[in-house]
Every structure is written in structure tokens, then in C-alpha cells.
Amino acid sequence: MNLKTEEKNEIVVIYVKEERLDAHNSGDLKAEMQRLFQEGRKNVLVDLHEVRFIDSSGLGALVSGFKNAISNQGNLKLSSLQPQVKSMFELTRLHRVFEIYPSSAEALENF
Amino acid sequence: MGNKKLEVDIKVPNQTRYLSLIGKIGEDIAKELDKFNGDRETLAYHLNMVLTEAMANAIKYANAGDPERMVHICISISTDEILIKVFDTGQGFDINAIPAPNFDKLEDRGRGIYIIKSLMDKVSYRKHGKGNVLEMAKKLT
Numbered sequence: 568m569n570l571k572t573e574e575k576n577e578i579v580v581i582y583v584k585e586e587r588l589d590a591h592n593s594g595d596l597k598a599e600m601q602r603l604f605q606e607g608r609k610n611v612l613v614d615l616h617e618v619r620f621i622d623s624s625g626l627g628a629l630v631s632g633f634k635n636a637i638s639n640q641g642n643l644k645l646s647s648l649q650p651q652v653k654s655m656f657e658l659t660r661l662h663r664v665f666e667i668y669p670s671s672a673e674a675l676e677n678f
Numbered sequence: 679m680g681n682k683k684l685e686v687d688i689k690v691p692n693q694t695r696y697l698s699l700i701g702k703i704g705e706d707i708a709k710e711l712d713k714f715n716g717d718r719e720t721l722a723y724h725l726n727m728v729l730t731e732a733m734a735n736a737i738k739y740a741n742a743g744d745p746e747r748m749v750h751i752c753i754s755i756s757t758d759e760i761l762i763k764v765f766d767t768g769q770g771f772d773i774n775a776i777p778a779p780n781f782d783k784l785e786d787r788g789r790g791i792y793i794i795k796s797l798m799d800k801v802s803y804r805k806h807g808k809g810n811v812l813e814m815a816k817k818l819t
Contacts, residue, residue, distance in 0.1 A: 590734040591694035622730045623789035631786045651723045658796055659789050660781040
């Protein structure tokens with residue numbers, strides 16, 4: 568899976584550089600978030616700007632990251648969801664769980 | 679496509695790398711429908727979604743992750759309905775025994791069947807020959 572990671576003001580931003588986040592590649596994102604929290608990082612932002620399609624495995628990977636954040640006293644936030652991707656968060660009520668920002672810049676101001 | 683029935687029959691290896699191919703076929707079918715007055719982009723996304731979920735389910739649970747097996751998918755389109763059948767050759771599962779997700783409890787898994795049931799009008803899973811078939815129908819009118 569193509570992930571680009573940057574650090575800005577002690578916040579790790581993971582840019583998912585894939586059109587699809589599904590059962591084929593979501594395990595990689597899940598592992599990356601787990602690695603960061605286990606390393607002691609506290610603040611992680613996942614930017615989904617390039618993701619046009621997310622399935623239940625992709626949502627599950629993000630839920631796993633969110634739970635990892637909580638158990639490590641950290642924060643996981645999301646940014647730049649495309650409308651169809653956002654509709655899947657709404658269908659599964661996960662928009663009530665995650666803090667979701669329109670852009671990574673806005674998300675970075677809110678950690 | 680006129681009033682004729684269109685049928686697309688696909689067999690792909692039991693591997694997640696083929697999910698995007700199958701999803702894309704669903705999207706393209708939605709975009710090619712002649713007589714559909716609804717939101718085409720949304721229908722395309724929903725067909726991509728249910729095909730992806732159904733195939734991922736067949737790979738993981740019904741075909742037990744065996745990469746040598748095949749997943750067989752049949753998509754039939756008539757003027758008023760789209761019917762998708764996903765065949766597997768595994769032990770299967772009881773679709774009615776899968777509970778709806780508990781939205782207050784954060785589980786990593788268990789949203790796939792819920793998504794399929796939410797986006798389609800009729801969903802069933804039953805024994806078929808030596809395996810099983812997941813049938814998902816959506817009205818186009």
C-alpha cells in the first residue's frame with residue numbers, strides 16, 4: 568500500500584495515496600497506525616484526500632487505529648473525506664466516533 | 679441496452695487483489711444502464727460497494743482464504759432490476775445469524791453484511807450445489 572507519512576508539530580500525518588481502501592490493502596494502514604502508537608506517538612492524522620472508495624475492512628482498520636490511540640492515551644483524527652467515503656461513515660454511524668476535518672490543515676490546528 | 683436482459687458472468691481467483699476489478703465492473707454497469715433515471719453515480723458506488731463486500735466475504739469466510747479456489751459472480755440486469763449472485767464453494771454461514779452492528783460498541787469487523795443489506799433491496803444466502811450463493815437484488819425503477 569502506498570502511504571506517505573509526514574511529521575508536523577509532533578503530529579504524524581499519514582496520507583493514504585490509494586484510490587481504494589479495502590480488504591486488499593487496509594491491513595497495511597492498520598499496521599502502520601499500530602506501529603506509530605506503539606512507538607509512543609500520541610497524535611496521528613489520517614488524510615483520505617485520494618481515497619475514492621472505502622469498504623468495511625477500510626472502516627475497520629480506522630476503528631482499530633482509533634482504539635489503539637485510546638489505549639495509548641493518544642489521538643487519531645481524519646481529514647479530507649470525499650463525499651462517497653463520508654457517506655459510508657454516516658451509514659455505519661462512524662461519523663459520530665471520529666473527529667473528521669475538511670482538510671489536513673484544519674485538522675492540524677485542532678490537536 | 680434496451681429491454682434485453684444483460685448478463686455478466688465472471689470467475690476470479692479467491693484473492694483480494696481482484697476486489698477492485700470486480701467493483702469496477704459494477705461501476706461500469708451502472709454507468710451503461712439505458713433506462714435509469716436515478717442518481718447514476720450513487721448507484722455505481724453502491725454496486726462497487728456490495729460487490730466488494732460480497733466478494734471479500736466469500737474469500738475470507740466462505741472459501742476460507744484458499745487462493746486456489748474461485749469466486750463466481752453473475753450480474754443480471756433487466757429493465758427494472760439488477761440481480762447479483764456471488765457463488766462460493768465453502769462451508770457457508772447463516773446470514774440471519776449475523777447480528778446488526780452495535781453502533782455504540784467499536785468493533786473492527788461486522789459491518790459488511792449490514793452495508794450490503796442497507797444498500798440492496800433483497801438479500802439472501804443459501805445452499806447451492808456443493809457450495810452457496812449470496813443473492814442481492816436492487817430495483818432500478
